[in-house]
Amino acid sequence: MLAKKQGHVTVVEKLCKACGICIALCPAQVFVAAPDGRARVADQEKCTACRICEMHCPDFCVEVEEIDNE
């Protein structure tokens, strides 16, 4: 059976400007807002490596790596 795609996502905190775009657009609700509004990874396991966050972060501070499940 084909394994479901999984990703590992990191936020480079010092570059994050707390715009909330990744938090709102992630279809798997992987992020939450920290008290200062910056994105924080809350639920790593849910990440499907769709890269929507990476493509929409205006500040180049979300990185997604696809996890090899083989």
Add this chain to the structure above:
Amino acid sequence: MNALYENYFRKNLPHIWCSGCGNGIVMSAFARAMEQLGYDKNKTTAVSGIGCSSRITGYLDLNTLHTAHGRALPFATGVKMSEPEMNVFIFMGDGDCAAIGGNHFIHACRRNMDMTAIVINNHIYGMTGGQFSPLTPFGKKATTAPYGSVDPAFDLCELAKGAGANFVARGNVYHAKQLTDLIVAGARHKGFSLIEVMATCPVSYGRHNKMPKPIELMNHIKENTVSLARAAKMTPEELEGKVVNGILHQVDGKEYCQEYQNLLDRIQGGGK
């Protein structure tokens, strides 16, 4: 993002743009396009005018020219004429392109030189505090139109088509993946290509139009966008207020540098 960042950026982030500014999304989509195109960086030049969006050339690790307000196209024309093998991209804001640079824009379309213009349309003069531009939608507010603009806006894509551009497309920052595809298609097309990008300025536009949060502007774009295929099945009434995205026009006309070379060959070969 890491590999993209390593390859196409000068690594001087953070950039100057406000939180949630669409310019960063366009820059990211462009870097992905560069990766797909596989162009040699030394054979690629990015030219910009003046404005928030025009700051893009300060972050890209290519040959770059950050020029004068509205004058990116004349500079780009000079680059392409002297180096016809160069891949030339031009980044402009809506004010930069359609207001002060409007005359250069229509003539660049007419001339049909092989280069790709990316116009970041955030509907406003961002850098100078949110004055309305020729692309501010009718009725939308700006610092110089506090009760809503009574100027009709240009349809930049129709303008480009009418002026002779050979490739005309419209994308947006919500559909970021499609935006990369449009930039790639525009770059591969021989002739003058325009990619108008519906973009977001939460600070100077969103704030005045009840969409201060970046995601509100993004969702507004999503709700107002229709693809070319869907638009074909809609009535004019249904299309009212919608923005059609996709490759809107594509023809193969005479390309300027090629025609100029043909002329040289003819004259230098003793012809008339």
